[in-house]
Amino acid sequence: MRNIWTIANRELKYYFGSPAAYLVAFMFLIIIGIIFYANVVYAVTNQYAPGIDIVIGPMVTVLLFATPAITMRLLADEQRLGTMELLLTAPVRDWELVVGKWLGGFLFMIVILALTWLFPLLLNQIVDPGIDQGILVSGYLGLLLFTGALVAIGVAVSSLFSNQIAVFFATLGVYMVLWLIGLPGQASGGTGSELLRYIDISEHFYNTFYRGIIDLSDMVYFLALLALALFLGTVSLESRRWR
């Protein structure tokens, strides 16, 4: 545990001292802010009360692009700097390194997510009699699990390359496959399609958390995806030693 925290702590310090990380956080909030403003204006002109989904919905999509920008450096940069040799010869288990990297990236993403609470607070002031608290809680719980899994995938992909740009696009590619794989399932039907729809990451968000439902099976899905990604990341790191 101590090693995990030592590694996560270094990552956090890096992010809070890095202009690039601030830029990603800033862009994230700006984009959500613009969409939020546009939705509120649209709702006012069409005379209906906007729900919290006008914040949570776009956030899911923007997270797909923001997360790899934060996670791409995690293991790739260690390889580029040669510091991987340092970490792999320190008395640290490979999985501790991977989990520590994940925790560092995840905590920074949580900070960004926490800042978006500004929008629900704002919306609560605008809308009468206030927003649906249930959807707010389930939506953010879903976002937390979703982000945790995305960061874990990012760490795993980051172990494969030493070039951050390559990691960014490869991570985005994995996200997109997981995001869209349910579509052919929806089109065809049958048992194969059931499986594809189960793998699809969006199926576990939009049908439940997004609508104010907290379903245990969806929580299990995200935690399993997270654990699998961290496991594969560890295997990939271990395999580096054998090359």
Added chain:
Amino acid sequence: MIRVEGLTKDYGARRAIDHLSFHADDGEILGFLGPNGAGKTTAMRILCGYMPPTAGKAEVAGYDVVEQSLEVRRRVGYLPETVPLYPDMTVFDYLKFMADLRHLPKAGERVDDVLELVGLLDRADGYVANLSKGMRQRVGLAQALLHQPEVLILDEPTIGLDPAQIHEVRNLIQKLGRERTILLSTHILSEAQQVCDRVLIINKGHIVAEDTPERLQARVSGAQRIAIRVGNDGDGLEAVVRKVSGVLRVTQITVGSVEFETTPGTDARPQVARALVEAGYDLMEMRPIGVSLEEIFLQLTRDEPQPPEVWEGEPGPEETAESTSASHEEVNREG
């Protein structure tokens, strides 16, 4: 303590080290000497637990590097060839991070101690990115010393340092070597001669010689080199010495003094002395010069006999050439 038996590492088809066996005792400084690409770094990485060997056994500080990798890593201080540093951290933070990874009690104080040891206390709050090459090297060394390891493995520790720093680091290594085992690699021969108790010359993954620097010198100096000086003007001295049988090469140093080499196994000194006196020279000095480690090194790493059965699939350095030529053929066929 380091004990290595039959250590072998293949990178794909290329064999980086081939059945290395050696040992280093406590309080011993063992030098790894060899040209670039000889397998020094590979061997050191295996001993640090960075990667497992393809075959063979290695024990460091009493633990197996594969089975008890974490125990080994707790007891080894390692300075890699390119010092791995985080440019975004201060020197102190970097060392504190490494100390925390090693669970050192009073990590901050320990960091200050090692910084003082390597003479970087005044740069503790400077960023790693702004350090000179020599300073980076010393930060790397500080990192390796943090946990007062039983075994120190230093890959080219003095590379990039200025002469004064080289002197300091060598003294530091010698001081540290009194109570622990140090394995250091270098291609600077005078360094091995100065610092190491024992030298291991390694070439193409094989150990070609292993001995104390002095004994290595003596072993190869079957060919002797001797300097002579005469009292009078010394005209024609070179010619006189050259005519003596058993003399190989004569070089004029100054007027009245020359150096000559003898054929291996013979001692031409009496004949040379007689010839000089007969020619009317006043022989003032005749002094054997040891063959330098440099020459031994070149001799050992160059004159290695080529294994004749290259194409019979005998694993060896020649296999690389074979596989590359094979892939060339493939490319040609495709083209």
